[in-house]
Amino acid sequence: MLAVDDTPENLDVVKGILTPEYVVKVAINGPMALKIVEKQPPDLILLDIMMPGMNGYEVCSRLKSNPETSEIPVIFLTAMDQTSDEASGFELGAADYITKPVNPPILEARVKTHLALKVSMDELNKAYGIIKVQKDRMEDELNVGRDIQMSMLPLEFPAFPDRDELSVHALLKPAREVGGDFYDFFFVNEDEICLVVGDVSGKGVPAALFMAVTKTMIKTRAMDDRSPASIITRVNDEMSADNPSCMFVTLFVAICNVRTGEFRFTNAGHNPPYMKRASGALECLDQRHGPIIGAVEELAYKESKTTMLSGDTVFIFTDGVTEAMDTDSQLYSEHRLENILGMTKCSTVENLVNETLASVESFADGAEQADDITILAFCLNEDPEQSTRHQTQLVIDAELSEIEKVNQELDAFAKELEVPGSIIKKLKIAIDELVTNIISYGFDEGDDHSIELSFICSDEQLVVEIIDEGVPFNVFDAAKPDTTLSIEEREIGGLGVLLVNELIDEVAYQRRNNTNVVRLTMNLRNN
Amino acid sequence: MEIAVREASGVNILKFSGSLDTNTSQVAEIEVNNLLAAGHDKVLFNFEELDYISSSGLRVLLATAKKLKVSGGLMKVCSLNAVVQEVFDISGFAGILSLASNEEEALASF
Numbered sequence: 275m276l277a278v279d280d281t282p283e284n285l286d287v288v289k290g291i292l293t294p295e296y297v298v299k300v301a302i303n304g305p306m307a308l309k310i311v312e313k314q315p316p317d318l319i320l321l322d323i324m325m326p327g328m329n330g331y332e333v334c335s336r337l338k339s340n341p342e343t344s345e346i347p348v349i350f351l352t353a354m355d356q357t358s359d360e361a362s363g364f365e366l367g368a369a370d371y372i373t374k375p376v377n378p379p380i381l382e383a384r385v386k387t388h389l390a391l392k393v394s395m396d397e398l399n400k401a402y403g404i405i406k407v408q409k410d411r412m413e414d415e416l417n418v419g420r421d422i423q424m425s426m427l428p429l430e431f432p433a434f435p436d437r438d439e440l441s442v443h444a445l446l447k448p449a450r451e452v453g454g455d456f457y458d459f460f461f462v463n464e465d466e467i468c469l470v471v472g473d474v475s476g477k478g479v480p481a482a483l484f485m486a487v488t489k490t491m492i493k494t495r496a497m498d499d500r501s502p503a504s505i506i507t508r509v510n511d512e513m514s515a516d517n518p519s520c521m522f523v524t525l526f527v528a529i530c531n532v533r534t535g536e537f538r539f540t541n542a543g544h545n546p547p548y549m550k551r552a553s554g555a556l557e558c559l560d561q562r563h564g565p566i567i568g569a570v571e572e573l574a575y576k577e578s579k580t581t582m583l584s585g586d587t588v589f590i591f592t593d594g595v596t597e598a599m600d601t602d603s604q605l606y607s608e609h610r611l612e613n614i615l616g617m618t619k620c621s622t623v624e625n626l627v628n629e630t631l632a633s634v635e636s637f638a639d640g641a642e643q644a645d646d647i648t649i650l651a652f653c654l655n656e657d658p659e660q661s662t663r664h665q666t667q668l669v670i671d672a673e674l675s676e677i678e679k680v681n682q683e684l685d686a687f688a689k690e691l692e693v694p695g696s697i698i699k700k701l702k703i704a705i706d707e708l709v710t711n712i713i714s715y716g717f718d719e720g721d722d723h724s725i726e727l728s729f730i731c732s733d734e735q736l737v738v739e740i741i742d743e744g745v746p747f748n749v750f751d752a753a754k755p756d757t758t759l760s761i762e763e764r765e766i767g768g769l770g771v772l773l774v775n776e777l778i779d780e781v782a783y784q785r786r787n788n789t790n791v792v793r794l795t796m797n798l799r800n801n
Numbered sequence: 802m803e804i805a806v807r808e809a810s811g812v813n814i815l816k817f818s819g820s821l822d823t824n825t826s827q828v829a830e831i832e833v834n835n836l837l838a839a840g841h842d843k844v845l846f847n848f849e850e851l852d853y854i855s856s857s858g859l860r861v862l863l864a865t866a867k868k869l870k871v872s873g874g875l876m877k878v879c880s881l882n883a884v885v886q887e888v889f890d891i892s893g894f895a896g897i898l899s900l901a902s903n904e905e906e907a908l909a910s911f
Contacts, residue, residue: 674823674824677822677823677824678824681820696883696884699852699853699884700853700884700887702820702822702852702853702855703822703853703854703855703884703888706822706823706857707856709823710823710855710857757891757892757893758893759893759897760897761863761866761867761870761897761898762867762870764863764893764897769859769860769892770857772891772892773855773856773888773891773892776887776891777887777888777891
């Protein structure tokens with residue numbers, strides 16, 4: 275330590291008290307003290323105030339204003355014993371203030387305390403330095419992860435400016451810590467586009483790398499394999515065979531034929547996307563085809579099929595949307611998403627994506643985004659030049675006698691569009707069966723009810739939707755009758771649903787906004 | 802739906818036109834039951850002009866077939882169009898009912 279005093283006797287006293295326990299250097303004036311400090315900074319300085327030339331206050335304030343020396347504790351040692359003197363000493367940043375004549379045990383005790391404090395401070399500062407280095411390194415790593423993630427995504431929109439028949443828009447808003455989301459879309463041939471959205475389970479650089487591998491693998495597979503189920507099955511085999519880090523990824527892969535509207539998809543543990551129909555109806559594509567990717571080897575994933583007509587939009591997203599939290603830790607949830615998707619009359623997919631993100635952000639209200647948010651919307655555009663889509667709707671009372679009205683409307687609709695008679699006959703049978711079912715079992719007694727029917731026709735397909743507000747009931751869950759029994763054994767029950775299933779090319783049931791929706795699709799090309 | 806009933810070589814021929822569905826099956830059932838009640842036990846359903854049939858129409862056919870089986874009578878169906886034939890195939894009725902491609906063939910087999 276360093277003792278500074280213009281009176282050598284005083285220095286001798288201090289030295290006498292503190293030696294041999296401490297090494298005590300001495301200075302007899304301010305400038306000399308500063309020079310010693312600069313050469314070899316002591317752990318502690320004992321400083322007299324009243325000195326000719328540069329007084330103790332000034333020495334102290336110079337030490338404190340230099341970052342190199344500002345941390346060295348200074349104890350004023352002086353004969354000035356006014357409270358105001360003491361206060362000005364502390365104001366300058368002094369650690370302590372001892373009045374003369376010096377009481378040896380007090381001086382020793384205070385020196386000891388301040389040296390211990392200094393040691394602790396030094397350790398703290400050292401630890402802080404280590405933490406800062408680590409923190410910087412982690413942030414660098416986060417940036418590396420984010421760079422990998424973002425560099426893998428197609429970010430240029432419009433994505434296919436020369437393809438008027440479709441639009442696609444997507445965005446990924448990364449969380450502070452990389453969450454491993456990704457999306458992709460690419461044509462696998464002239465007519466078929468592949469849409470991919472995934473979410474890797476981990477975070478940081480490992481998640482980003484896993485995401486990059488998965489995305490690359492899907493694209494490679496998709497180029498020589500037109501089945502989402504088969505693509506996902508093969509990717510899963512490769513990912514789970516060699517997965518020491520036990521990372522997983524949820525995946526939704528779809529292949530849409532933009533000419534026919536055929537939309538095949540496989541969902542591997544991912545959030546169910548939505549299909550926003552041109553009619554305004556919102557369907558949840560809630561079929562699941564297997565677990566997350568990377569968990570179990572040699573699984574055969576399945577796939578489902580629906581049809582997109584012009585004006586229909588598919589909306590694929592990750593759980594960063596539905597699990598976004600507000601400041602009270604409430605989740606954004608599916609019902610808010612369904613509301614915004616159902617309400618928004620968006621002119622473009624870009625608007626739909628942006629409005630959804632805006633809704634999530636306004637809900638979060640500044641709460642920190644915990645997970646990546648990814649949204650992809652894909653739409654088959656209506657062709658303004660050659661409108662090939664026809665649609666009509668009717669609402670009937672829930673009475674059997676009303677079925678005739680439906681038949682007449684369907685005849686009129688079909689005649690105009692020259693739909694083959696056999697297709698209309700099959701649809702009439704299906705409508706007869708389904709409407710009869712709804713009227714017989716769907717409603718509680720007493721009230722008046724209605725049933726809504728839509729006919730939608732494109733070049734490729736004729737679709738009939740039957741919508742009722744009856745009790746939730748999926749008619750296609752009914753057990754199949756045994757059609758091999760003899761006349762005596764034969765019961766008639768269940769035949770209607772069997773006929774619908776067999777006569778209609780594609781049947782689907784959905785519970786949609788408190789209604790049962792049955793969708794019957796007849797292909798017009800190969801019938 | 803309309804049903805024209807006539808008799809030829811001891812067989813009652815019911816010629817259907819239109820559709821046999823929820824709303825028309827009841828009428829058909831009454832018509833058929835009247836015939837059976839009058840003691841006729843040979844019945845031919847001629848579907849030449851029938852557009853389509855739904856499960857309620859099949860129900861009438863099954864009920865009739867069951868009654869005639871008990872009474873020792875005979876029932877045949879002829880002249881199915883492609884969609885009605887498909888419905889018969891799906892439901893298994895093609896296997897349990899006696900089908901003929903036209904009225905002449907059907908009458909000859911009674």
